[in-house]
Amino acid sequence: MSDAMHSSPARPASAMYRPRTVGEAVDMLAGARESGTEVVLLSGGTDLVPALRSGERRADAVVALRRVQELRVRGAGADSLTVGAGVTYTDLVGWSLSPGLARTARVVGSVQIRNTGTVGGALGSARPAGDLLTFLTAADAEVLTASPSGPARLPLARFLAGGPAPGAVVTAVRLARPGGPQTYLKIGGRQAAFPAVVSCAVLVDRLRRSLTCAIGGVGRLPARMEEAESAAAGDIDWATGTASPAAARRFADLVTAAAARIAPALPVGPRESAEYRWHAAGVLAGRAFTRCLLPAATPDEPT
Numbered sequence: 001m002s003d004a005m006h007s008s009p010a011r012p013a014s015a016m017y018r019p020r021t022v023g024e025a026v027d028m029l030a031g032a033r034e035s036g037t038e039v040v041l042l043s044g045g046t047d048l049v050p051a052l053r054s055g056e057r058r059a060d061a062v063v064a065l066r067r068v069q070e071l072r073v074r075g076a077g078a079d080s081l082t083v084g085a086g087v088t089y090t091d092l093v094g095w096s097l098s099p100g101l102a103r104t105a106r107v108v109g110s111v112q113i114r115n116t117g118t119v120g121g122a123l124g125s126a127r128p129a130g131d132l133l134t135f136l137t138a139a140d141a142e143v144l145t146a147s148p149s150g151p152a153r154l155p156l157a158r159f160l161a162g163g164p165a166p167g168a169v170v171t172a173v174r175l176a177r178p179g180g181p182q183t184y185l186k187i188g189g190r191q192a193a194f195p196a197v198v199s200c201a202v203l204v205d206r207l208r209r210s211l212t213c214a215i216g217g218v219g220r221l222p223a224r225m226e227e228a229e230s231a232a233a234g235d236i237d238w239a240t241g242t243a244s245p246a247a248a249r250r251f252a253d254l255v256t257a258a259a260a261r262i263a264p265a266l267p268v269g270p271r272e273s274a275e276y277r278w279h280a281a282g283v284l285a286g287r288a289f290t291r292c293l294l295p296a297a298t299p300d301e302p303t
């Protein structure tokens, strides 16, 4: 994608920097900013290149991160998983250590988008119903950044509320290792070809006896469904990791009600009214709960 940008952008960036390390990227970004140059970071370019072409974004210089190998790393510690900002959706599709991330990556875009779109780009764009953002919100993920003032770590919700700090490069996200079934569901214009209209992630942690749920596409950012989460924790039989169909219905109703309390912040169309989004949130949540917790369902189990 980044090479294509040179062929016919509406307003070409005059300088292209290609760092090989995160340190170089931070220095190049800082140097360009200090000289008053309007500079942007480029990962896969699936969001940025169309925005530059249409004139929605402008830049005098681009720092292209594709050659920074340390951003392409993903790994597992005793309790956590770390996913580098340069990891693509395709890299995540078959990742057995995180079935929820793998499932989320599988329903993103087309194969071309999955091959080029990255974790760092998803965080940089912060689309309201970005698939990864919804999953990472339910996962209580942290965002790792590097800037001239050094490395930093902050909760995803805080990162999304403030947007990427000027001069900071997202280096990775960190999330807990799965402790039970987890799944991700979305409703879009065409499944797996467009960003979601409404999305839902449910993660069950049998060790911590918790269920977390996030809904994307209702507010400006994905929202946690705390009341439904607490009710679910009381409804689940933690010895078996199962729940009843009545618990699934209650969960769905609580999610619909919570979604309706979120101030509508997104443009609405005839097929995407606020009421439709609230209803869809509950339907997806009920299905996700069922997949994870009803004995006959087939959840995305960690291996």
Ligand SMILES: Cc1cc2nc3c(=O)[nH]c(=O)nc-3n(C[C@H](O)[C@H](O)[C@H](O)COP(=O)(O)OP(=O)(O)OC[C@H]3O[C@@H](n4cnc5c(N)ncnc54)[C@H](O)[C@@H]3O)c2cc1C
Residues within 6 Å of the ligand: 040, 041, 042, 043, 044, 045, 046, 047, 048, 049, 065, 085, 107, 108, 109, 110, 113, 116, 117, 118, 119, 120, 121, 122, 123, 124, 125, 127, 129, 130, 131, 132, 164, 168, 169, 170, 171, 192, 193, 194, 195, 196
């Ligand atoms: C046809 C199409 C279909 C799509 N379908 C989906 C979909 O189904 N689901 C979905 O969630 N998204 C979808 N997207 C959106 C897009 O693919 C994702 O948001 C993708 O993750 C962006 O990653 P990228 O590497 O291409 O980012 P880029 O376009 O390179 O960058 C996006 C933004 O992030 C910033 N950025 C990039 N890397 C970093 C970094 N390391 N640190 C800080 N800022 C950074 C850039 O400066 C830019 O502002 C779709 C896009 C298209 C064009």
